[in-house]
Every structure is written in C-alpha cells, then in structure tokens.
Amino acid sequence: MAPGPLSGVRVLDLTWFLAGPYATHLMNVMGAEVIKVESMKRVDNIRLYTPDMQGVAITDPTSVPPEVLCQTPAWQEVNFDKKGLTLNLAHPKARGIILDLVRTCDVMIDNFSAGVLDRRGIGYNDVRRVRPDIIVLSASSSGQFGPQKHYAGLATIFSAQSGLSNMTGYPDLLPTDVRDGMDLRVGTGTCFALMSAVVYRQRTGKGQFIDLAARDVPSVLIGEALMDYFMTGRVHTRDGNKDDIMAPHNCYPCKGKDKWVSIVVNSDEEWKALCQAVGRPEWVDDPRFNDQYRRWKNQDELDRLLGAWTKDYTHYEVMEKLQRVGVAAMPAMNSEEIFNDRHFNEWGAFVEVSHPVIGTRKVIGAPWKFSESEMKMRTHGPMIGEHNEYVFGEVLGLSTKDVRSLVEEQVIV
Amino acid sequence: MMAERALEGLKVLEWGHFVAVPYCGKLLADMGADVLKIEPPDTGDNARQREPYPDNIPNQETSGFFLYLNTSKRGITLDVSTATGKKIFTQLVKQVDVLVEDHTPAELKALGLTYDVLKKVNPQLIMTSLSPFGQTGPYANYNAYALNTNMAGGEGYLLPGGVTDRPPVRPGLFISDYDGGLFGAIATLGAYYGRQAGGPGQHIDMPRVMATVSLTRTALGKYTHSSHLIDSRDGRGPRIGSNMKMKDGYLVVRVSTQAWWELFTDKVMGGPAWTKEPRFHENAERLKRPIEVNEKLLQWSINQPKKEIERKTQAVGIPAGVIATVKDLAEDEHLAARGFFTELDHPRAGKQKYPGVSYIHSETPWAMRSPAPLLGQHNEDVYVRELGYTREQLVKLREAGVI
Numbered sequence: 001m002a003p004g005p006l007s008g009v010r011v012l013d014l015t016w017f018l019a020g021p022y023a024t025h026l027m028n029v030m031g032a033e034v035i036k037v038e039s040m041k042r043v044d045n046i047r048l049y050t051p052d053m054q055g056v057a058i059t060d061p062t063s064v065p066p067e068v069l070c071q072t073p074a075w076q077e078v079n080f081d082k083k084g085l086t087l088n089l090a091h092p093k094a095r096g097i098i099l100d101l102v103r104t105c106d107v108m109i110d111n112f113s114a115g116v117l118d119r120r121g122i123g124y125n126d127v128r129r130v131r132p133d134i135i136v137l138s139a140s141s142s143g144q145f146g147p148q149k150h151y152a153g154l155a156t157i158f159s160a161q162s163g164l165s166n167m168t169g170y171p172d173l174l175p176t177d178v179r180d181g182m183d184l185r186v187g188t189g190t191c192f193a194l195m196s197a198v199v200y201r202q203r204t205g206k207g208q209f210i211d212l213a214a215r216d217v218p219s220v221l222i223g224e225a226l227m228d229y230f231m232t233g234r235v236h237t238r239d240g241n242k243d244d245i246m247a248p249h250n251c252y253p254c255k256g257k258d259k260w261v262s263i264v265v266n267s268d269e270e271w272k273a274l275c276q277a278v279g280r281p282e283w284v285d286d287p288r289f290n291d292q293y294r295r296w297k298n299q300d301e302l303d304r305l306l307g308a309w310t311k312d313y314t315h316y317e318v319m320e321k322l323q324r325v326g327v328a329a330m331p332a333m334n335s336e337e338i339f340n341d342r343h344f345n346e347w348g349a350f351v352e353v354s355h356p357v358i359g360t361r362k363v364i365g366a367p368w369k370f371s372e373s374e375m376k377m378r379t380h381g382p383m384i385g386e387h388n389e390y391v392f393g394e395v396l397g398l399s400t401k402d403v404r405s406l407v408e409e410q411v412i413v
Numbered sequence: 414m415m416a417e418r419a420l421e422g423l424k425v426l427e428w429g430h431f432v433a434v435p436y437c438g439k440l441l442a443d444m445g446a447d448v449l450k451i452e453p454p455d456t457g458d459n460a461r462q463r464e465p466y467p468d469n470i471p472n473q474e475t476s477g478f479f480l481y482l483n484t485s486k487r488g489i490t491l492d493v494s495t496a497t498g499k500k501i502f503t504q505l506v507k508q509v510d511v512l513v514e515d516h517t518p519a520e521l522k523a524l525g526l527t528y529d530v531l532k533k534v535n536p537q538l539i540m541t542s543l544s545p546f547g548q549t550g551p552y553a554n555y556n557a558y559a560l561n562t563n564m565a566g567g568e569g570y571l572l573p574g575g576v577t578d579r580p581p582v583r584p585g586l587f588i589s590d591y592d593g594g595l596f597g598a599i600a601t602l603g604a605y606y607g608r609q610a611g612g613p614g615q616h617i618d619m620p621r622v623m624a625t626v627s628l629t630r631t632a633l634g635k636y637t638h639s640s641h642l643i644d645s646r647d648g649r650g651p652r653i654g655s656n657m658k659m660k661d662g663y664l665v666v667r668v669s670t671q672a673w674w675e676l677f678t679d680k681v682m683g684g685p686a687w688t689k690e691p692r693f694h695e696n697a698e699r700l701k702r703p704i705e706v707n708e709k710l711l712q713w714s715i716n717q718p719k720k721e722i723e724r725k726t727q728a729v730g731i732p733a734g735v736i737a738t739v740k741d742l743a744e745d746e747h748l749a750a751r752g753f754f755t756e757l758d759h760p761r762a763g764k765q766k767y768p769g770v771s772y773i774h775s776e777t778p779w780a781m782r783s784p785a786p787l788l789g790q791h792n793e794d795v796y797v798r799e800l801g802y803t804r805e806q807l808v809k810l811r812e813a814g815v816i
Contacts, residue, residue: 005615006609006769018631030603051640053631055669067765073638074631119639141732143773146750152729156655157734160665165736168584169573174656175663176573178584179649181592185696188595188628193772196444200777202609208776211750215734216771219742221591224769226784227477228465229739229775236739241560241582244464249560251569251580258645260580270556328556330565335636338567338626340680349552349623354553361637367627368600370548371616373527373607 002372004031009198013037013082014103014110014117016044018155020139021078022187023194024109028081029366029375032326035101035391036082038384039089040413046075047384059302068355070383077208078187080353084382085391086412095121100396102127102134104123106201107194111139111214112151122341124209133207135197139190143213153215153344155182164216167225171236176238182218189217245292247299248274251332252310254318259339260315260332261315263322278309355380418445423605425506427451427486428493429515430458432559433543433621436594436693437513441601442485443653443770443779444781449505450483450786450796454490457788458483458615471786475762480785484767489784489795490816494524497815502526503534504800510608510647511601513541515537519554528616537614538814540605543597547620553678557568563589567633575650576614593621593627614650653703656736658711658720667727671696673731679727759784792816 009032013024013184016038038044043061047069050057057066070076087094101124102108108127110117116121117138124136141153141276159165159178170175193210201207218225223235241262243249251260264272268291275283283289283305288298295302310318315331322329331337338344339362351365358380392412394400396400406412423446429439432642435450442448452458457472463478464471473479492498503526505513512531514521517653521527526538542548545557546720548564563583565567570581583589597619604615626633637641654666654677668674674696678688687709692698698705714722719735726733735741742748743766753769770779796802810816 001458002612004613005609005610007664009606010608026599030607051635051638052642052644056692071639073635073640076638077630077634078806137772140506142747143751146747148727148747148750151747152732153734154653154667154732156665156667157732158525158703160736161582161741163737163739164585165622165665166621166738167586167664169582173573174651176582176584177651177655177665178572179574180571180632181568181584181625184628184631188592188599192440192602193770193774194598195606196419196777197774197806199423199602199609200417200604202606203422204417204723206417206776208774210775211773213771214750215745216748218585219748219753220768220770221588222739223481223740224463224465224478225586226742226768227481227765229743231467231477232469232687234465238582241580242561243586248560249558251560251564253580258577258647260564260570262569263562264558264560266558275789283799323552323555326556328558328561330555330557330561332564332570333567334643334645335567338633339636343546343550343552346627347547347553347620349626358639363625363637364630364634367596367621367623368617370600370604371618372613373615383624385754392463395776401779 004373004376005370008030009033009107010035010105010184010323012108013104014108014141016111017046018074018078018113019186019190021185022103023190024082025078025080027187027194028189029377031373034082035105036084036223036382037077037083037089039086039214040384041088041090042073042288043069043384047072047155049074053222062252066384070381071358076355076381077118079381080377081379082382083153084389085388086385088411088413089120091411093406093409093410097411098122099127099130101391102131104395105131105134107137109134109137109139109190109194114140114144115140128207133205135194135201135207135210137190137194137212139186139211139212139214141214144211155179157217158182158218161215163222164218164227167222167236167238170240171238172187184222186214186217208253240298245296247292247295248302248306250300252303252307254313254315256312256314259315261310261318262330263333265295266330268292270327274322274327277307277321277325277327351377353377353380356383416780417658417777420444420446422448423511424509425449425511425513426509427513429513429543431460432482432512432590433593433597434458434539436591437486437541437543437597437601438486440480440595443781445777447814448486449493449509449791450488451493452488452788453468454789454816458674464557465509467765472761472773475759477765479763480759480762483768483782483785487749487787487791487794488788489787489792492815493526495815497810497813501532501800501815506531506538506653507535507677510537511541513597513601514643515543517544517554518548528700532614535614537608538600539608539614539617541601541617543593543619545620545621547623548618549590557589559583559589562593562622563625566629568625568629571632571644571649574646577646581646589621589625592624593619596624596627606679608646646792651707653699653706659717659722662719662738662741664714664722665734665736667732667783674699676729677726677731681725685713688721688766738805755781757781757784790816
C-alpha cells in the first residue's frame with residue numbers, strides 16, 4: 001500500500017475541545033503528523049469532562065493523577081496519534097519556541113478569540129515572517145471581525161445561531177439543541193477550508209490566513225431553507241421528520257423499547273413494492289395513497305397505518321423485508337447496535353486502539369477508505385506532554401540541559 | 414485584479430443527484446475547481462423538481478434547491494446507460510482528475526463502469542464514491558435517503574433530546590447528504606494532494622452513513638470506552654438556560670457555572686429575589702430542579718426581546734445565542750458583516766441571494782463564479798468544442814436521447 005496522501009505534512013495544533021481537534025484528526029487519518037500544544041496551566045478543557053459530557057468533573061487538573069486526564073471518552077475520540085507537548089503559551093519565552101516550531105510546520109491552527117495570538121506575538125503576521133508559506137487557520141465563534149467578533153460560543157450556541165436548532169424537532173415542542181454532531185461539523189468545515197489552502201500551496205508555494213466563524217458552519221447545511229425564505233418568504237421551521245413532498249418519510253415504532261425504523265418512499269414504484277411487502281396490495285390503488293401528492297397530503301393517516309404494521313416486527317426485520325424489495329428502510333441505531341452491526345463490521349468501520357490505562361478497545365475508524373493507501377489511526381491520544389522529548393529534542397534540536405531549564409522556568413509545563 | 418482560486422486546475426466530473434454528490438461538487442467548484450455536471454436528459458437532476466421556486470412558480474430551471482447546490486459548475490446532459498452514452502462517459506473520465514458519484518456497487522457493475530474499468534481508461538483517476546453504505550458489506554446495495562442514513566448512523570436516535578414518546582428526528586432537512594458530500598470533498602482533496610506529490614490515483618469509498626457515524630462518534634464511542642454508556646434521547650433534555658422562550662422567539666444562555674449564573678442573574682436580569690433562595694442559589698441545588706429553574710427564568714424571559722438579551726449577555730462574557738429562524742439569519746448583522754449572503758443573477762430565476770460559507774481565505778476567497786447551469790447548457794461547449802463531435806452529430810445524439 002502507498003503511504004497516506006498527506007504523509008510529510010506537519011500540522012501545529014493549538015486548538016482545544018472538539019472542533020479544531022477533529023479537523024486535525026482527519027488530516028492525521030490521511031497521513032499528516034499533528035503536533036498538539038497543551039499546558040498544565042491550560043489543560044484542554046475536554047479532558048476535564050465527565051464521561052457522559054454533562055459537565056466539568058475536574059476543576060483542578062493538578063489535583064488528579066495525570067493519567068486521569070487522558071481517559072475522558074470524548075477527548076479520546078478526536079486526538080488519536082497526535083504528538084502531545086506541554087508549552088505555556090502565556091510565558092514570554094514560549095513565543096520563540098512556537099516560531100521555531102512553525103518553521104518546521106506546513107499548517108497552524110488555533111481556536112483562540114480574535115487577537116489573542118497577535119498579542120502574544122504568534123499571530124499570522126508574526127509566523128509568516130519565519131515561514132512565508134505557512135497556512136494559518138483561526139477558528140473562532142464569530143470570526144476575526146464584525147459587530148459580534150467578541151461573542152463567546154460553543155456547540156449549543158452554534159446550533160442555535162446557525163439556524164439548525166430551529167429546524168430540528170417538533171413544531172409543538174421546543175427547538176432541539178443538536179449537541180453531538182455540532183462540534184465535529186465545525187471540524188469538518190474547518191478541515192475542508194484547510195485542505196483547499198493546502199492544495200493551493202502545493203501548486204503555487206503560497207500560504208495564507210483563513211478566518212473561520214464556527215457559528216456559520218451549520219447554516220450552509222440548511223441552505224435550501226434559506227433559499228426558500230428569499231424566494232417565497234416562507235419561514236421553514238421544524239416539523240418532525242416531514243418532507244416537502246415525500247411520504248412515507250418518517251420513523252415508525254418497532255418491537256422493543258424505544259426501537260424505531262426509518263422508511264422513505266419517493267416514487268409510485270417504491271410505493272407498490274412497499275404495499276406488497278407489508279401485505280396490503282389494496283393500498284396501491286387506494287385513493288388516499290395512489291400517487292405521491294396524495295400520499296403526502298394524507299401522510300398522517302399513512303404514518304398511523306404503517307406504524308400499525310411495523311410495531312409487530314423488530315427494526316432489523318422491517319429493514320430486511322423492505323430492502324429486499326428495494327424500499328429505503330433503516331433502523332434508528334444506537335451505539336450498541338452500530339458496534340455489533342454486521343455491515344459496519346464487514347465494511348471495516350472499526351479499528352482497535354490501545355491505551356496505557358484504558359486498555360485496548362474497538363473504536364470508530366476512518367470515515368472513508370482509500371484503495372491504494374491505508375488510513376492512519378494507530379494509537380491513543382497523547383498523555384499530557386507525552387512527546388515533549390520528541391518535539392523539543394528531535395524536532396527542535398534542544399539539548400536536555402536546555403529543556404531542563406525551560407521546565408524550571410515554567411515555560412515547558 | 415482577479416482573486417486567485419484555490420483549486421484552479423482541478424478537473425472534476427460530477428455524476429450524481431439530489432444533495433450529496435452535488436454538494437461535494439459545489440464545494441470544489443466554488444473554490445475554483447472545474448466541475449462538469451452530468452444530468453439525465455429531459456428531466457435532469459431530480460433536485461430540479463424540488464421547491465422552492467421564485468414566487469411559487471414551478472420550473473425545472475429555477476428550483477432554489479437545485480440552484481443553491483450547483484453554483485459554479487458547467488452542465489451537460491448524458492444518458493450513461495446507452496452504449497453511446499457510456500462511450501462518451503469514458504471519454505470524459507479520461508480528461509478529468511476526479512470522478513464523484515453516488516451509485517451502488519451493483520449499479521456500477523451493471524453499467525460496466527466500476528473503478529477497475531475506469532482505472533484502465535485513466536490510471537491516475539481519483540474516483541470518490543458516495544453511496545449510502547459503501548462498496549462492500551451486506552448493505553452495500555441498499556436503498557437509502559438522508560433520513561435513513563442519519564438514523565442508521567446513530568445521530569437520529571439521539572434527537573430530540575429528552576423526548577422519548579415520539580419518533581426520533583434527523584437534524585435539519587437533508588443533513589446526512591450534506592455531511593457525506595463534505596467528507597467526500599475532504600477525502601478528494603487529500604487524495605489529489607497525494608497524487609500531485611507523485612502518489613497514485615485512488616478509489617475513495619466514502620459511505621454517506623459513515624459521515625453520520627463519524628460525526629456522532631463522541632456519543633457512540635462511549636459504548637466501548639470504560640464507561641460503556643449507550644446514549645439515547647432519555648436524559649438529554651434541555652439544560653438550565655437553554656431554549657428560553659422570549660417575547661419574540663427563543664434564546665440559549667449558557668449558565669452552567671456558578672460564575673456565569675451569578676453574572677447573568679445580577680447583570681442581565683437585575684438580581685431578582687428568588688435567585689437568593691437556598692434552592693436556587695448554588696449550582697448543585699439548581700441541578701436538582703432544572704425544570705423549576707427554567708420555569709422561573711421563563712416568567713422573566715417571556716417579556717424580553719431575544720436579540721437585546723443576547724447582546725447584553727454576551728457583553729458580560731457569557732455565551733448566548735438567539736435560536737435563529739431563517740428570517741433571523743437573513744436579517745443578521747453578523748452574517749451581513751461577514752458577507753455571508755451574495756447575490757447572483759441566473760438567466761431564468763433572475764437575481765437571487767445565496768448563502769455563502771463560514772471561511773474567508775486571505776489569498777483564495779470563496780466565490781460563486783457562475784449560477785447553476787441550465788439543463789444541457791454546456792452540451793455544445795463540451796461535445797463539439799472539447800470532444801470534437803459535429804453539430805449534426807449533436808442533433809442526432811439529442812434525438813436519440815443519448816444527451
């Protein structure tokens with residue numbers, strides 16, 4: 001197999017939490033080396049969360065053994081393979097070290113508020129002086145300029161501000177906070193912005209600065225609703241799983257507790273196949289359902305009738321019966337089902353990763369497969385400062401004496 | 414002086430429909446790639462049949478759904494299932510760097526257009542496949558729409574948080590398709606970078622369901638972690654301060670720490686007496702009764718304007734955000750300052766505003782170079798000027814339904 005396509009690319013990652021780290025994780029998967037900068041003075045906040053992500057569990061990181069800071073599930077999901085170093089960015093001597101590191105890097109990414117890195121002398125204008133072709137991406141909540149550039153944000157706020165919360169849920173219930181996929185969607189948007197610049201630089205030798213506003217990332221994913229507002233004035237709002245014309249288009253109750261199957265029909269052909277499969281051939285010509293317009297108009301009744309059939313089967317049984325005749329039906333899977341699912345396992349969705357404390361576990365692997373290159377997900381996210389020797393010694397060529405004094409001066413901490 | 418385009422020189426053939434493949438193509442095209450979109454003759458991409466239409470007048474050239482997803486591309490018609498169409502298709506594949514497509518492996522095999530075949534035509538080809546479940550495995554030839562892949566990928570099951578007596582919902586409208594398209598674009602650029610550095614072409618297997626699984630990994634991954642949690646909608650209801658009903662909509666305020674809570678209640682709410690009561694004063698106490706706390710907040714918030722309270726709350730350093738409707742977004746001062754909405758003139762739809770992107774590159778800014786193509790708009794360009802067919806042949810191909 002050929003090496004990963006981004007082999008030889010080095011990324012300096014000053015981000016924390018989930019979004020930025022996920023962007024650099026995807027580059028790691030394709031072969032890039034990611035150097036993650038942390039500090040005991042400013043521990044990556046996500047290390048401090050409870051396993052169920054409800055809130056901060058550890059208020060003082062120095063009060064717990066260091067290996068406890070390396071076990072938070074969410075942190076482990078987005079930091080595989082990264083080379084972790086500790087560097088106190090607030091210390092005046094950190095500046096020189098960062099600039100020396102930048103000389104060896106292709107990309108630098110941060111998610112500090114606008115102006116923070118400039119004030120520390122390691123903003124874009126500073127780093128491009130030591131490495132003119134560096135690509136720098138700053139991912140802040142609301143961007144580097146504008147009337148709300150100082151606004152603070154996180155996943156829950158972005159879900160709200162982007163319009164996604166209002167578009168999710170039921171019309172008679174509250175808007176839905178899309179918490180889980182939100183940070184990682186910011187990460188994927190960020191990764192695409194970075195990769196565009198990486199390709200540009202490969203062709204022209206030129207770096208650049210990328211200003212990314214995290215809160216705007218999800219808005220493009222409901223672009224058609226925005227077009228609707230501009231073209232017709234319609235304020236498209238959440239309406240369960242309903243579609244503008246497809247029906248059935250919903251989740252239906254199945255045997256067991258909280259088990260559902262999603263079913264979508266988008267043509268008369270698919271409708272005929274469904275009717276045969278559920279043993280209701282008379283629905284084919286039923287005047288309530290015998291074309292798409294009528295199915296859509298009568299979807300509430302259709303949903304009731306379909307749900308009366310699905311409830312006697314498991315969600316996997318419904319999937320098999322309907323997929324056999326070409327109808328789109330898939331269970332609403334939970335984590336246990338996905339990890340044990342025959343398809344995901346055969347396709348190769350999982351890899352095994354070892355961790356010194358947690359042990360070896362099965363994790364979700366790369367999102368994609370390349371025919372000629374193996375994707376990289378080899379080992380656990382770094383313990384704090386795990387690769388100090390590698391970065392300061394090998395990459396920067398500092399002597400053990402130099403490193404020791406930097407530790408004493410609390411530059412390396 | 415014309416701005417540089419990041420992906421200039423990258424040639425992409427787009428062979429897919431609706432959202433996922435077209436969104437992947439749009440991402441690349443708006444950043445400067447030369448994207449050629451293949452559509453079936455007569456009816457075109459089925460996205461053309463979707464609303465919205467300007468002033469609610471349906472017309473397959475003016476669908477806002479289609480127009481948004483297909484900016485900056487050239488468009489041709491081609492029936493790839495005909496023998497002549499297949500030949501033309503392979504001629505096109507020979508000329509490009511990337512093919513993006515969404516067919517199941519069975520469909521590709523039936524057409525005789527698998528990666529193995531196309532690699533012989535173009536050994537350097539990067540083929541990005543965005544089928545629902547991937548090129549291998551028991552579900553590889555299954556049918557699926559965005560609702561199905563979002564559910565099968567584990568995200569739908571978790572929404573809406575706290576609502577257990579109704580079906581789970583997918584976020585937004587077609588988000589799983591958008592997610593798949595974006596992952597596809599990232600992988601495509603990675604493969605392209607590797608190839609330009611001397612590496613091989615690639616067949617990229619990017620199942621749309623894996624986009625959902627990947628994006629939900631912080632919730633799903635707990636299952637095999639030492640915690641062995643199986644997340645569900647249960648226990649994921651609104652937090653204190655989220656979903657605050659205001660005079661004119663909803664607001665989210667993050668008051669999860671004692672410091673933020675005190676700042677908010679003192680500086681923004683004016684220090685109401687009830688916040689001093691023991692059962693509301695400390696964080697631990699409030700967490701015992703979140704519904705009650707939210708009800709107390711509601712008595713105040715229902716008379717407050719959402720944008721003003723968002724501003725005041727942010728001004729004291731607390732994260733807060735209006736739960737925006739599309740109307741709010743259209744009128745948003747932040748988006749206006751970022752230049753998020755751009756007007757573009759389309760030959761049939763006229764001048765329309767389009768959403769932009771979240772990123773601003775200093776050297777190679779995003780830009781819509783052209784509106785979405787009319788059906789077959791570039792047939793002459795491509796078939797006559799580039800492939801060398803005569804205009805008489807073009808007529809015959811059209812009459813025969815090949816294009």
